[in-house]
Amino acid sequence: MSDTTAGLVQLGLLLAALAAVYRPLGDYLARVFSTEKHLKLEKGLYKVFRVDPDSGQRWPAYAAGVLGFSFVSVVLLYLLQRWQPLLPWSLGRGPVSPGVAFNTAISFVTNTNWQSYVPETTMGHFVQMAGLTVQNFLSAGVGLAVAIAVTRGFVRAKTDRLGNFWVDLTRGTIRVLLPMAFVFALVLVALGVVQSLKAGIAVTNPDGSHGTIALAPAASQEAIKELGTNGGGVFNANSAHPFENPDAWTNLVELFLILVLPVSLTRAFGTLVGNRRQGYVLLSVMGLLWAASLAIIWFSEAEASNPAALAAGASTEGKEQRFGIGATSIFADTTTGTSTGAVNGAHDSLSGLGGGGPLLNMLYGEISPGGVGTGLYGILVMAIIAMFLAGLMVGRTPEYLGKKLGKREVTCAAVAMLAMPTVVLLGSGIALLLPGTAGALGNGGAHGLSEILYGYASTGNNNGSAFGGLTATNDWFQSSFGVAMAFGRFVPILAVLCLAGSLAAQRTVPETAGTLPTTGPLFATLLTGTVVLVAALTFIPALALGPIAEALA
Numbered sequence: 001m002s003d004t005t006a007g008l009v010q011l012g013l014l015l016a017a018l019a020a021v022y023r024p025l026g027d028y029l030a031r032v033f034s035t036e037k038h039l040k041l042e043k044g045l046y047k048v049f050r051v052d053p054d055s056g057q058r059w060p061a062y063a064a065g066v067l068g069f070s071f072v073s074v075v076l077l078y079l080l081q082r083w084q085p086l087l088p089w090s091l092g093r094g095p096v097s098p099g100v101a102f103n104t105a106i107s108f109v110t111n112t113n114w115q116s117y118v119p120e121t122t123m124g125h126f127v128q129m130a131g132l133t134v135q136n137f138l139s140a141g142v143g144l145a146v147a148i149a150v151t152r153g154f155v156r157a158k159t160d161r162l163g164n165f166w167v168d169l170t171r172g173t174i175r176v177l178l179p180m181a182f183v184f185a186l187v188l189v190a191l192g193v194v195q196s197l198k199a200g201i202a203v204t205n206p207d208g209s210h211g212t213i214a215l216a217p218a219a220s221q222e223a224i225k226e227l228g229t230n231g232g233g234v235f236n237a238n239s240a241h242p243f244e245n246p247d248a249w250t251n252l253v254e255l256f257l258i259l260v261l262p263v264s265l266t267r268a269f270g271t272l273v274g275n276r277r278q279g280y281v282l283l284s285v286m287g288l289l290w291a292a293s294l295a296i297i298w299f300s301e302a303e304a305s306n307p308a309a310l311a312a313g314a315s316t317e318g319k320e321q322r323f324g325i326g327a328t329s330i331f332a333d334t335t336t337g338t339s340t341g342a343v344n345g346a347h348d349s350l351s352g353l354g355g356g357g358p359l360l361n362m363l364y365g366e367i368s369p370g371g372v373g374t375g376l377y378g379i380l381v382m383a384i385i386a387m388f389l390a391g392l393m394v395g396r397t398p399e400y401l402g403k404k405l406g407k408r409e410v411t412c413a414a415v416a417m418l419a420m421p422t423v424v425l426l427g428s429g430i431a432l433l434l435p436g437t438a439g440a441l442g443n444g445g446a447h448g449l450s451e452i453l454y455g456y457a458s459t460g461n462n463n464g465s466a467f468g469g470l471t472a473t474n475d476w477f478q479s480s481f482g483v484a485m486a487f488g489r490f491v492p493i494l495a496v497l498c499l500a501g502s503l504a505a506q507r508t509v510p511e512t513a514g515t516l517p518t519t520g521p522l523f524a525t526l527l528t529g530t531v532v533l534v535a536a537l538t539f540i541p542a543l544a545l546g547p548i549a550e551a552l553a
Contacts, residue, residue, distance in 0.1 A: 004302070007326015010252055014330070017256050018263055025260065026267020026279070032175045033148045033168060034272060042170050049166070056161030059501030062149055063494050065165035066142060070109050070490070073135060078105040080131040081123075090124035091199045099478045106482045108132050110489035111139035111371060113225070113232030113341055113464040114481060116472050120214035120235060125197055128234055133221045137177050140228030143373030144172040146493050147265060150377045151272050153500030154401045157508045162500055176261075177228060184257060185223040191250045193219040194243040218244050226257035229371040231341030231464040239331070239344040240320050251327055251344060258340050262286075262369040265376045273401055277519035282379055285527050289368035290337045293357045298329040300354035300551075318349025329354075336361035339371030341464030348442065348451070348468035355450060355467070356547030362457040363539045364531055365420055371462070377496045379527075383518075384413040384499075386530040390516055399515055402508040412499035419491040421538045423460035423484045428453050428542065434476060442469025450546035455481065460488040 001009075038046070038053055046053045057065070080087070081096035081104060096104070100117050107114040108131075117123070123132070145168035152162050189195050200212040216234040222244050225231060235241040245251055263283065270279025302325050319328045328345040335342050336358035347358055361368060367379040384400055388410050391398030398405040405413075431437050431452050441448040451470040458465050459481040466472070472481060517523060 003324040003326055006248070006324055007298070007330065010248060010255075010327050011330055013252055014255050014259070017252075018259055021260060022264055022267055025264040027271055029176065029261075029264060029268035030271035032171050033163075033268075038167075039174065042167075042174060045170055046166070051164070051166045053164060053167045055164060056159075057164055058160045059149075059162055059497045059504075062162050062165045063497045066146065066493055066497075067490065069138075069165075069169070070142065073109045073138060074105045077108060077131050077135060078102060080127050081105065084124055084127055087124065087126040087130075089126040089129075089197060093122065093124050096122060096127075099475065100473075103478045103482045104132075106485050107459075107464065108135040108230075108232060109139055110462050110485045111143060111228070111230060111339060111374070112459060112462040112485045112489070113230045114459055114466070114485065115232055115236075115464070116478060116481075118236045119233065120216075123234075125217060128221065129217060132232060133224060136221065136224040136228050136230040136232070137173055137181070138169070140177055140224070140230065140372045141169045141173040143371055144176070144261075144265075145169045145373070146496065147373035147376040148172075148272075150380060150496050150500040151269055153503035154273050154403060156504040157506065159504050160501065162497070162504060177224065181220075181224040181227050184227065184253065185220045187253060188219040188222055188250060191253065192246040193222055193250060195219040215243070222254070223257065226254045226340065226342060227261065227372075229258060229262065229338045229340040229374075231335065231339075233342065239342045240346070242322075245344055247322055248327065251323055251331065254342070255330060255334055258334050258338055258342070259369065261372045262338055262375040265373070266369070269376060275401075275519065278401065281519055281524050281527070282376075282383070283369070284524050285531070286367060286369035286375070286379065288524075288528055289361075289364060289531065290333060293337060293361050293368065294329060294333040297333050297350070297354050297357035298326065300351045300357070301325045301329055318346030320345060332358050333361065335465060336463060337366065337368040337370075339366050339374055339462050339464075341458065343465055346468050347454070347465060352446070352547050352550030352552075355454075356543065356551065358465070359450065359454050359457060359547060360535065360543070362454075362461045362463050363424070363535050363543075365417070365535075366461045366463060367531065374462070374492075378416075378492075379531075381413045381416045381492075381496060381499075382531050382534070383527055384409065385417060385534070386523075386527045387516065387518075388413070389530060390526060394514075394516075396514055399509055400518060402510070403503045403506050404509055408502045409499055412495045412502065416492040416495035416499070417534065419495070420460045420488055423488050424453070424456045425538075425542065427456040427460070427480055427484055431456070431476070431480070436474060436476065440471045440474060440477065442471070446546050446550040449542075450550065453542055453546050456484055459484040462489050 078101050081101040084090050149162045196215040198215045200214045218234045221234050239245040266279040266283040270276035331344045365378050369375045370378050387398040387400045451467045454467045455470050
């Protein structure tokens with residue numbers, strides 16, 4: 001079977017699997033967050049933490065819950081890393097340095113999972129499991145809860161209540177993330193992913209020297225790493241490591257896990273707002289952007305354009321031979337179209353245009369289809385911007401899903417939309433001015449600029465992947481990336497919760513002859529055009545100096 005055929009087969013199986021679970025999982029998600037019944041385990045947790053599960057919260061209280069919970073999570077994860085030698089299964093590894101511990105704590109709590117350390121030699125098993133893996137669940141649960149709160153803003157009328165953050169977080173974790181991760185961890189173990197509490201196994205090298213191959217509880221973290229669109233691996237090579245991703249079947253399972261919740265949430269959204277066609281339109285836009293980027297990446301990597309690639313017949317540098325160009329392109333597109341950031345190849349080795357595809361996915365705002373929860377509320381923000389632009393063109397007050405979009409709503413959407421470009425462009429610009437940045441780059445010229453731009457796009461979007469050529473261990477990158485991750489996560493969350501509160505307080509406006517339909521091709525085209533236009537106007541100058549210049553060279 002040729003590389004192209006194998007990639008197309010994997011793509012077909014992936015799409016078929018997503019189509020099979022789209023309806024039942026989407027409807028299940030809608031039931032989870034709309035039912036008034038509480039499980040016994042949930043009731044016990046509410047009692048312990050003194051939460052009234054039947055009380056609703058205004059958007060400021062909901063936001064305070066998100067911020068407070070995240071702050072405590074950062075502190076606890078930081079302390080776990082600093083106290084590592086005192087913990088069981090530390091494997092003799094010392095305390096994580098303050099800068100790395102700070103960066104890692106923010107990274108995993110914000111669902112970014114940017115890693116500026118070598119996991120095999122830095123983190124013990126206890127910190128991996130009790131710290132990083134736990135945050136893989138909880139950070140995804142926070143994103144899921146915020147998306148549901150925003151959905152309620154469209155569903156509810158004449159109320160200042162968006163639900164209860166603690167209830168939404170608990171339900172998302174216990175009823176969705178935990179059972180799915182448990183099942184797929186077993187699947188991954190059965191397919192050959194390592195699950196061990198040993199530090200490693202001793203080996204004898206061909207030259208007679210002795211070494212150790214690191215082991216870890218990889219399967220349990222791999223399942224939630226992909227399902228929660230987290231991305232942080234237990235091995236430095238991430239999903240290119242054979243212990244995390246042994247073959248084409250595990251690669252397919254991991255791709256499915258990355259996409260299944262963001263895709264199914266569009267069905268849940270349509271079910272909750274009472275019009276499933278609304279969810280289909282959002283899914284079609286997400287799918288179109290994802291497919292277009294995949295075509296760019298795959299074509300660029302399959303077409304040889306430099307002496308080394310011409311000799312090999314394609315751009316094979318940085319790609320695992322067990323996956324090939326097709327599966328590597330699908331993974332690169334999927335992991336950057338969501339907020340996952342996992343990699344099964346070296347993005348730094350992608351061609352100029354091929355590397356521009358993953359970068360562009362992030363600069364869209366990671367809405368194709370985005371992370372768990374973040375993709376849904378991200379594309380809803382763009383839908384509001386699109387309806388605002390349509391209202392300007394026809395001279396009407398814009399409406400979306402029966403809610404008027406006035407000054408407050410559009411301002412909130414604009415703040416959420418502009419947070420990421422502010423981080424990316426400002427951070428990249430300052431980094432380019434610093435004299436020490438040149439020494440941190442693996443390449444000069446256009447590719448070096450792409451490495452910097454990619455780093456801030458990844459952290460500002462809470463993605464976590466890296467080109468790999470940028471050495472981000474100095475004080476500037478550790479601190480600025482930490483700020484980028486926090487700003488890129490919490491500013492949009494605050495803005496969309498404010499938006500949801502404003503929408504919920506309104507009465508529902510009935511459709512009239514002048515209302516723009518939002519369930520057909522016209523709105524899908526308008527929304528797609530808005531996403532592309534906003535990204536183009538914001539980032540074309542930077543892209544022209546980076547991946548576009550490299551592709552044309």
